[in-house]
Amino acid sequence: TGTQARPRVVVEALEPVEERLAGLEAGLLAQPAWISPKFFYDEQGCALYNAICQLAEYYPTRLENAICATHRAEIASYLPSAGQWVDLGCGDGHKSWPWLGVTMATRYVGVDIAPEWLRQTLRSGMRQFPQVEFLGIVTDFTRPLHLQAILRSNSGLPPVFFYPGSSIGNFEPAAALALLTSIRGHLGREGRLLIGVDAPKDPAILEAAYDDALGVTAAFNRNVLRVVNRALDCDFEPRHFRHRAWFNEAESRVEMLLVADRLQHVRIGSRLRDFAPGDAIITEYSYKYTPARFEALLAQAGFAMLRRWSDERGWFHLYVAAP
Numbered sequence: 453t454g455t456q457a458r459p460r461v462v463v464e465a466l467e468p469v470e471e472r473l474a475g476l477e478a479g480l481l482a483q484p485a486w487i488s489p490k491f492f493y494d495e496q497g498c499a500l501y502n503a504i505c506q507l508a509e510y511y512p513t514r515l516e517n518a519i520c521a522t523h524r525a526e527i528a529s530y531l532p533s534a535g536q537w538v539d540l541g542c543g544d545g546h547k548s549w550p551w552l553g554v555t556m557a558t559r560y561v562g563v564d565i566a567p568e569w570l571r572q573t574l575r576s577g578m579r580q581f582p583q584v585e586f587l588g589i590v591t592d593f594t595r596p597l598h599l600q601a602i603l604r605s606n607s608g609l610p611p612v613f614f615y616p617g618s619s620i621g622n623f624e625p626a627a628a629l630a631l632l633t634s635i636r637g638h639l640g641r642e643g644r645l646l647i648g649v650d651a652p653k654d655p656a657i658l659e660a661a662y663d664d665a666l667g668v669t670a671a672f673n674r675n676v677l678r679v680v681n682r683a684l685d686c687d688f689e690p691r692h693f694r695h696r697a698w699f700n701e702a703e704s705r706v707e708m709l710l711v712a713d714r715l716q717h718v719r720i721g722s723r724l725r726d727f728a729p730g731d732a733i734i735t736e737y738s739y740k741y742t743p744a745r746f747e748a749l750l751a752q753a754g755f756a757m758l759r760r761w762s763d764e765r766g767w768f769h770l771y772v773a774a775p
């Protein structure tokens with residue numbers, strides 16, 4: 453409505469569209485073919501991902517929510533109060549709202565790649581927390597973050613970087629290290645990182661989580677071909693690609709693939725590529741970290757681990773790390 457203040461949204465160094473599309477095309481023509489998981493999340497993809505989070509087999513979201521709900525006050529005691537809450541990949545913001553009250557945050561910085569969603573998220577936050585300043589950053593954090601100036605503009609109050617959902621698992625270990633190092637560089641002395649990380653476990657559990665009985669994850673995976681068809685003028689036929697998910701134990705990652713079920717000649721921009729039956733496109737890696745491995749990664753990024761909270765089975769871990 454006209455009486456409502458407009459949230460401030462800043463567009464940071466976003467990957468130029470041409471670069472984004474060139475990278476997508478290069479992946480589709482590479483051997484093996486691959487598509488970055490960032491292309492999953494068009495409107496349909498976001499809806500399917502939200503449905504995945506409700507599935508019986510997809511335990512990470514539920515466990516993380518339970519860990520947060522059970523230990524919220526204790527976790528908050530490890531975080532600066534009255535600071536800035538930086539929500540990486542904020543989506544609709546619902547994971548952050550319960551934290552704003554307990555940490556008495558004075559500013560919420562939502563970081564996301566989708567500007568339309570971000571505005572809605574900020575508006576919804578402003579309605580619930582009138583005393584908090586709301587700010588949005590549109591950026592793609594597959595590249596280094598440059599939020600220092602924005603964080604300083606609030607009297608430099610200490611930030612909490614919130615990175616839930618084991619999204620860090622989408623990065624290859626070297627890229628995960630680069631992102632963590634970049635976050636570390638924003639913390640000053642008092643800032644903290646609050647991050648949720650999925651752990652390796654029985655492959656049958658992992659494979660069910662990424663290949664559910666209702667086929668929601670299969671639909672989520674195939675949907676990326678619709679995104680690609682639109683983005684690059686391709687003619688992939690999603691129904692002729694089979695969803696496959698398996699746990700690569702040597703690499704400690706779930707791999708999601710789309711496997712052609714018959715010979716296809718696919719137009720990719722101005723090129724043609726054949727997919728023979730059984731040929732696969734890699735669409736996602738989801739790395740799983742033991743506490744020992746993740747704590748080593750944090751240390752390499754220049755963090756001191758303060759505390760870890762886990763479910764009883766040790767399937768999912770929430771860490772607070774400090775400079």
Ligand code: AVJ
Pocket residue numbers: 504512617618619621622661662669736737738
């Ligand atoms: C959003 C990257 C954390 O890896 O578990 C869920 C995405 N893919 N089911 C994950 C996903 C298939 C999810 N992350």
